[in-house]
Amino acid sequence: MNQYKTSKIPELVFPAILFATSLGYLTYSLALGAPISKGLPSPLFFPTVLGAVALLLSITLLYRAIRSVKDSSQEEKKEETTALRPALIVIATIAYISIFNFAGYFLSSLLYIFCIIAIFSDLKKPFVTAIGSIIITSMGLLVFEYVFRIRLPGILE
Amino acid sequence: MDFTLLVLSSFSELFHPTTLIYVVTGFLIGTVFAAIPGLTATLALALLLPLTYSLDLTTALMACASIYMAGMCGGSITATTINIPGAPSSMMTALEGYPMQQRGQGAQALGHASLASMIGGGIGALLLIMLAPFVAEASLLVQTAGKFSLIAFALVVIVIAQRGRIVKAAMAACLGLMLATIGLDSMVPMARFTFGTEALTAGIDLMPVIIGTFAISELLIQARTIAEHKRLRQEALQAPAIRRRDFVPPLSSIREIGFWCYLKSSLIGYLVGTLPGAGGSMGSFLAYAEAVRTSREPERFGKGNPQGIAAAESANNAVCGGALVPMLTFGIPGDPITAIVLGVLIINGIQPGPQLLADQAGLIAPMLASLLFSAIVLIPLTLFLIGPYFIRIVSIRKDMLYGAIALLAVVGSYVATYSVYQMGLTLALGVLAYYLRKHDYPVITLLLGFILAPNLEEFLRRSLTLSQGDPSIFFTSMDSLFFIVLTVIFVYFLAIKRPVQYNSDKRSTSGIAK
Numbered sequence: 001m002n003q004y005k006t007s008k009i010p011e012l013v014f015p016a017i018l019f020a021t022s023l024g025y026l027t028y029s030l031a032l033g034a035p036i037s038k039g040l041p042s043p044l045f046f047p048t049v050l051g052a053v054a055l056l057l058s059i060t061l062l063y064r065a066i067r068s069v070k071d072s073s074q075e076e077k078k079e080e081t082t083a084l085r086p087a088l089i090v091i092a093t094i095a096y097i098s099i100f101n102f103a104g105y106f107l108s109s110l111l112y113i114f115c116i117i118a119i120f121s122d123l124k125k126p127f128v129t130a131i132g133s134i135i136i137t138s139m140g141l142l143v144f145e146y147v148f149r150i151r152l153p154g155i156l157e
Numbered sequence: 158m159d160f161t162l163l164v165l166s167s168f169s170e171l172f173h174p175t176t177l178i179y180v181v182t183g184f185l186i187g188t189v190f191a192a193i194p195g196l197t198a199t200l201a202l203a204l205l206l207p208l209t210y211s212l213d214l215t216t217a218l219m220a221c222a223s224i225y226m227a228g229m230c231g232g233s234i235t236a237t238t239i240n241i242p243g244a245p246s247s248m249m250t251a252l253e254g255y256p257m258q259q260r261g262q263g264a265q266a267l268g269h270a271s272l273a274s275m276i277g278g279g280i281g282a283l284l285l286i287m288l289a290p291f292v293a294e295a296s297l298l299v300q301t302a303g304k305f306s307l308i309a310f311a312l313v314v315i316v317i318a319q320r321g322r323i324v325k326a327a328m329a330a331c332l333g334l335m336l337a338t339i340g341l342d343s344m345v346p347m348a349r350f351t352f353g354t355e356a357l358t359a360g361i362d363l364m365p366v367i368i369g370t371f372a373i374s375e376l377l378i379q380a381r382t383i384a385e386h387k388r389l390r391q392e393a394l395q396a397p398a399i400r401r402r403d404f405v406p407p408l409s410s411i412r413e414i415g416f417w418c419y420l421k422s423s424l425i426g427y428l429v430g431t432l433p434g435a436g437g438s439m440g441s442f443l444a445y446a447e448a449v450r451t452s453r454e455p456e457r458f459g460k461g462n463p464q465g466i467a468a469a470e471s472a473n474n475a476v477c478g479g480a481l482v483p484m485l486t487f488g489i490p491g492d493p494i495t496a497i498v499l500g501v502l503i504i505n506g507i508q509p510g511p512q513l514l515a516d517q518a519g520l521i522a523p524m525l526a527s528l529l530f531s532a533i534v535l536i537p538l539t540l541f542l543i544g545p546y547f548i549r550i551v552s553i554r555k556d557m558l559y560g561a562i563a564l565l566a567v568v569g570s571y572v573a574t575y576s577v578y579q580m581g582l583t584l585a586l587g588v589l590a591y592y593l594r595k596h597d598y599p600v601i602t603l604l605l606g607f608i609l610a611p612n613l614e615e616f617l618r619r620s621l622t623l624s625q626g627d628p629s630i631f632f633t634s635m636d637s638l639f640f641i642v643l644t645v646i647f648v649y650f651l652a653i654k655r656p657v658q659y660n661s662d663k664r665s666t667s668g669i670a671k
Binding site: 011014018021022025028029032036039040041042043044045046047050051053054057058060061064082083085086088089090093094096097100101105109112113116117119120121129132133136137139140143144148149150151152 | 208210211212324325327328331332334335338342344345347349350373376377378379380381554555556557559560561563564565567568571572575577580581584588591592596613614617618621622625626
């Protein structure tokens with residue numbers, strides 16, 4: 001298998017996940033019970049039909065992806081992208097959600113926004129990033145707490 | 158007529174100072190988001206959705222309407238000034254507006270765009286106000302089997318409208334349908350796909366789906382392509398200054414375009430808007446193609462022809478009125494923004510459908526008044542007051558902007574139920590939507606599948622129960638058969654027949670085999 005085909009293998013992952021999800025959905029639906037009960041549709045009728053349709057579609061997509069890997073004769077031009085930044089944003093968001101109630105809105109949001117701005121700006125100007133984080137967090141507090149009267153955790157507690 | 162009078166009387170509510178502030182602020186936010194490439198008015202609405210919890214519902218709907226109208230108009234700013242459409246619906250505007258900008262007529266191009274948006278938005282809103290009550294009355298005639306076929310028709314049209322990726326669109330729709338089946342069944346108290354988790358028993362709320370799909374996924378997508386932002390910022394800062402007096406298009410230019418062009422394009426946009434999944438981009442393309450086809454000088458198109466701008470912008474703003482018709486009368490959203498407006502109604506306990514206009518006319522009328530007001534007053538006013546500073550919008554620092562978006566999105570998902578579980582769910586759905594978008598799956602079909610699933614399943618099971626399990630009910634009920642035939646017609650013309658594409662080099666429409 002040449003390097004071009006090897007580089008296209010990751011493109012099989014997503015269709016494979018969709019196939020597994022559809023198969024799992026259909027299997028679980030059938031395991032929950034019969035789709036038809038006494039000649040009438042049960043609560044599992046719609047999920048069963050849906051699962052079957054999804055399975056067919058996912059098989060089609062997987063087949064096309066496999067054919068695409070086999071048929072690729074030249075490396076396609078790749079746009080300039082990075083997978084690291086999205087991963088960092090997800091990690092930062094998970095951390096933010098974890099400490100949101102514990103640390104309160106202001107502190108957790110300050111740290112979170114600092115991280116997000118740093119990720120987008122590659123932390124080129126940390127002082128500006130810090131100031132921006134404070135301003136955005138404060139404006140968020142103003143908007144949520146005072147304009148829309150939404151109680152946020154950790155305020156004046 | 159009663160409904161029309163109700164809408165007119167709603168203007169008094171619109172001009173209440175607090176309400177007016179929300180409507181104008183919503184319009185400005187929609188304009189800013191639509192002007193910045195990569196952001197959309199849909200994103201703005203998704204971020205503001207949680208805040209509607211603490212607003213009066215009427216005010217929230219009026220603000221949504223103004224954001225909607227602004228979103229269709231705002232995309233023309235960067236389309237004209239730096240040849241990058243701020244919104245997909247402004248692609249045809251870029252084709253004509255940018256050449257005008259290059260020969261020093263950028264302000265005039267923006268003036269033409271605003272005038273056309275005003276006319277198209279106004280006509281679309283008026284048609285909506287006049288026709289919606291009749292459509293609502295007609296919708297009451299649709300029975301259970303017909304309702305299922307109608308929703309199925311809407312889903313099929315939404316899927317096949319995604320030309321070139323129909324199978325992917327169908328898969329995304331199935332994912333949305335699957336997500337909606339999680340939780341307690343609505344007809345029989347049975348837990349489905351909860352895996353014994355108490356949190357999933359209540360199912361998945363609409364809020365995390367909307368915020369995850371549009372806000373979180375957008376954040377992740379934008380994080381992948383940073384270099385593009387720097388180039389856009391530099392281009393925006395280098396764009397020449399614009400003077401206010403240059404915005405007013407010459408009368409001779411407007412006469413040359415002709416009232417018939419504005420009217421025809423608006424009608425095209427309105428009718429396209431009523432089709433689920435069609436959207437502003439299809440409306441503006443069809444109107445533009447029609448303008449080229451009927452022009453005595455088609456060779457002038459693509460070189461900075463104001464008629465092209467007029468056709469495209471009239472149509473995409475008229476779409477607003479059309480897209481609200483199926484949403485208000487059948488509970489079927491026509492595009493992402495109407496899906497979010499539907500979310501506002503559902504979150505506040507209002508069930509859209511045939512009875513909505515009859516039972517909640519007092520709630521809907523002010524929203525339509527706001528739509529009309531935004532089109533006729535706010536569009537030209539915004540252009541005149543802040544038009545010279547429009548292009549500066551693009552030069553806003555993206556890192557700060559996305560920091561604010563991230564905060565609004567994540568905290569917004571918290572405020573609905575004061576639960577960090579919703580925040581986690583929003584993130585998970587955002588990651589799913591990100592991967593779907595990364596692999597060119599349209600997330601709009603996921604969202605609409607999720608929204609339409611409950612009714613689709615309910616009407617399917619009710620129909621089969623009524624017919625004692627006999628599926629022929631869908632072919633023997635006249636209303637159901639009508640929608641099935643309509644589905645077949647649309648599938649033929651949109652998916653099977655050769656699509657018409659505009660060739661900008663030849664300035665003519667031609668069929669291209671797929």
